[in-house]
Amino acid sequence: MKFNQDQLAKIKAxxxxxxxxxEQLNSGKDIDDKKQISFADTEARIMGKKGxxxxxxxxxxxSVDADLQIIVAQHVSQNANDKQELEPALKAIQDTAGRLPExxxxxNGYFPGDNLQALEQSGIDAYLAIAILRTVLI
Known part of the structure; x- marks a missing residue:
């Protein structure tokens, strides 16, 4: 009986x-299937792999120093891609190293406009790999 009560408490939590x-994310709307919550770890997010x-x-x-090949900063997030990760990465580098890199x-996962603006404001000489676009003119 205690086992059932423990299970019920976990389900209620x-x-x-x-x-x-x-309520926090969607304020009364249904949660997108890709934003499901794990019952075992409510902070983990559903993420996909190729296949x-x-x-x-x-x-x-x-973040790795290119010359010394050592990790200079790290951070963990709930985001499945890199689109929102540049500013947290820069903050982690600043916090760890005491300065931003030159x-x-x-x-290309870091390419969206907000990241470009953050890089421009930081004054860092940045090189982002971008997908090559093929244009056909008719």
Whole structure:
């Protein structure tokens, strides 16, 4: 009987976490399937891999010194992609190293406009790999 009561308490806590998150993120609207919450870890987010598999996880990011090949900063997020991760990465570098780098290189996941604006404001000489666009003129 105690086992059933413990299970029921866990289910109620998970339901409360879902309701609070739904209200916080969507204010009365249904939560998108991609924003589901794990009952075991309510802070983990559903993330996908190539090939169609999905799992609850966190995304970790590291910043590495190009010359010394050592990790100079790291941070963990709930975001599945890099689009919102440049400013937290810069903050982590500033907090750890006491200054921002003179140069930075990153992949195309960091390319959206907000990140470009943050880089421009920081004064960092940045190099972002971008997807090559093929244009056909008719």
């Amino acid at each position: 998970a339901k409360q976490a879902l309701d609070e998150r739904k 169609g598999s999905f799992y609850y996880a966190y995304n970790t990011r590291i 140069q930075l290189s990153a992949d």
